[in-house]
Amino acid sequence: MNIAVRPRTRIQNEKREAILEAALDVFSAEGFRGATIDRIADAAGMSKPNLLYYFRRKEDIHVELIGRMLEKWLDPLRALSAQGDPVSELRSYIRRxxxxxxxxxxxxxxFANEVLQGAPRILPLLQGELRELVDEKSAVLRDWMRQGRIRRTDPWHLIFAIWATTQHYADFDVQVRAVLGPDRGGEGRFEDAARFLEELFVRGLLPS
Amino acid sequence: MNIAVRPRTRIQNEKREAILEAALDVFSAEGFRGATIDRIADAAGMSKPNLLYYFRRKEDIHVELIGRMLEKWLDPLRALSAQGDPVSELRSYIRRxxxxxxxxxxxxxxFANEVLQGAPRILPLLQGELRELVDEKSAVLRDWMRQGRIRRTDPWHLIFAIWATTQHYADFDVQVRAVLGPDRGGEGRFEDAARFLEELFVRGLLPS
DNA sequence: TAACAGTTGGACCAATTGGTCAAACACCCG
DNA sequence: CGGGTGTTTGACCAATTGGTCCAACTGTTA
Structure with missing residues (x-):
């Protein structure tokens, strides 16, 4: 009866996953307020009260989804290692x-939807976990700069620039495809982007 | 009576502007679906029926707003001149x-909200006007590359990168401020960003 | 200042939405 | 196979929302 305390049943695991999968579709396309429980339930192939049996409030789904996503989102930055070669570390960060x-x-x-609307549900995470991680990696970058292994520049804005350019291809996908047109807008656009961005940042980082 | 055909009265001009100003606040913070007529009317200091006397549907406000914004948004790219010096043209494009x-x-x-959600209301504009403008300016960039005045690279992805990095400071403002913290997150962040981005792109563009 | 066009908002409406409830139903284990 | 736990859903509810109507009010102009 109490889903939160007892171990999950087989059906609970399956249905919760189905709901989260459907909700990711709907939330990412419509934003939190634009998404309706009906649509999510529909996409997950169940009735609304049934969905609400697994997640008691709409926001619970969103919280679970954002939590999982943030972990995945931070992984590439976490993987940036002070021990590696600066240029190839940054290159693979961009690629990832x-x-x-x-x-x-x-x-x-x-994530973009959430931040765009003022991050009402994850502001503490941004000010805490995210900020600490970025500070830590900024220190790594600054060390590399002090050692003359990459150019001296602002590590925070460098990270912002990498975030902005890479996520642009997901968040503004419609625009990217509209501008590139049917010919250049195919799957190859990611390889073109990778080539361009790696070159841009590597040239910006190499000591002159 | 028929607002669309007759010339606007003094009050109509004033109230329409007040509504658009208030609606910009609400739409940009909550997205189209998240914004309610009540909130906009409230922010504009008038009753909901009064607001609907000036804009008959919520979408009419949005259309007017998006139209005005798109013009302003395209201006800096329009100003990129084939006659100028390549590096300083791109530098001032980034600055603008x-x-x-x-x-x-x-x-x-x-704009970000609209594009994120699939640009349902402006897709034709992106595929038409925007794409043509970008094609035109890409041709200018390619000419400069052929003349050896800037490095050979992908002009479309260069433009995307400039869009992404500059707009990041508006669209992801909450995140930028959260990561920079209270000290570094003040107004100075735009100057830091300007210095960083101009350097990044100029170094990426100079022929080696 | 009269009269008409333009303006305003309270009351209202139907549709949508997040969420509840209870009764029916299915699954699993002894 | 019986009983209890876990699952499902139709019916329902209150709040919110986009939008209408109309009666009252105001600004302007002859």
């Missing part, structure tokens, strides 16, 4: 972020 | 876009 835009665009848009 | 993020963040977020 771009791959995430290609492979998980809904997650990216879910 | 960043100033727009600083001075008109609501407009940027309104």
């Amino acid at each position: 972020k771009l791959e995430m835009s290609r492979d998980f665009p809904r997650e990216s848009r879910l | 876009k960043l100033e727009m993020s600083r001075d008109f963040p609501r407009e940027s977020r309104l």
